[in-house]
Amino acid sequence: MHAIRLHAFGPAENLTYEETPDPTPAPGQVRIAVTAAGVHLLDTALREGEPGPFPVPPELPTVPGREVAGTVDALGEGTDPSWLGKRVVAHLGMVPGGYAELAVTDAARLHEIPPALDDAEAVAMIGTGRTTLGIVQFTDLGPDGVAVVTAAAGGIGTLLVQYAKNAGATVIGLAGGPEKTARVRANGADLAVDYNRPDWPDQVRAHLGDRKATVVFDGVGGTAGRAAVDLLGKGGQHVVYGWSGQGLRDGEPLTFTDAERAELAERGITSEPVLGPVMLRKAGGDVRTLELRALDEAATGRLRPAVQRFPLADAAAAHRALETRATMGKVVLVPGLVPGLVP
Secondary structure (H helix, E strand, O other): OEEEEEOOOOOHHHEEEEEOOOOOOOOOEEEEEEEEEEEOHHHHHHHOOOOOOOOOOOOOOEOOOOEEEEEEEEEOOOOOHHHOOOEEEEEOOOOOOOOEOEEEEEHHHEEEOOOOOOHHHHHHHHHHHHHHHHHHOOOOOOOOOEEEEOOOOEHHHHHHHHHHHHOOOEEEEEEOOHHHHHHHHHOOOOEEEEOOOOOHHHHHHHHHOOOOEEEEEEOOOHHHHHHHHOOEEEEEEEEEOOOOOOOOOOOOOOOOOHHHHHHHHHOOOEEEEOOHHHHHHHOOOOHHHHHHHHHHHHHOOOOOOOEEEEEHHHHHHHHHHHHOOOOOEEEEEEOOOOOOOOO
């Protein structure tokens, strides 16, 4: 098979497209003929040797990637034979191996892909979708709500805009540049503004009139996150799920001085991260609960993931695009696409 391998930590160019031995599923595992592999911003950090949420960086050489979809083509000993030939999607968890034509994982991680979804959409929902549903469980949006989404053209941001609109809320989407703001507007936002323009908060205030934001979904942090918090009214929520720093992977979390926190408390505004373990505790501790909800939301059409596909061989280009915020939606690698072409 062909796979993307990383032999040394460093820039995106260190990701190489190579021929490697086919993996063999162990007892209780399946092998998936991969048709779509998800790319996450965390992958770019791991590529440079940063452990992120993991205890240590990955052991080299490694095949990155933890989200795959495709068809089960081989079974390990003792695995339920009914999985053979099924179209499935799985999050591989702590064990990478997704950037490849073949990947193995435990059968317990599998979900059968609903007929209404293509494989790339399923990959988007198994990772980005489950995170989105983990985020929104901390809010109670309705027709009186005003939601500000700071990275509204991204994979999560796209779904947050849709979720808030489905709840009847007014939605303000922030994105960088005219192409992205046009995409946010087409996705259903009531107002899409370019956060590279210094007057964007004034545009939002003019649009809302006497109304204030009730929730800010913040995946950016930095100056954009701070300006978004200033739009919140009494009792508002600042829900933090990342800090990409307006174009930098290593952005900084939005922090407040003691005086600013006192002011927020006086206005009844809460500001809290809802990442990882916090998200899972709210969902009852079972990540599969969020995965099943995400796939169901997409299968019924309530949420529609945006996907940007790259050929598997162009994984380095996908990483560069993701790091510089040149992508829109979930980035997915597809074996078989012609290298050098970005659909």
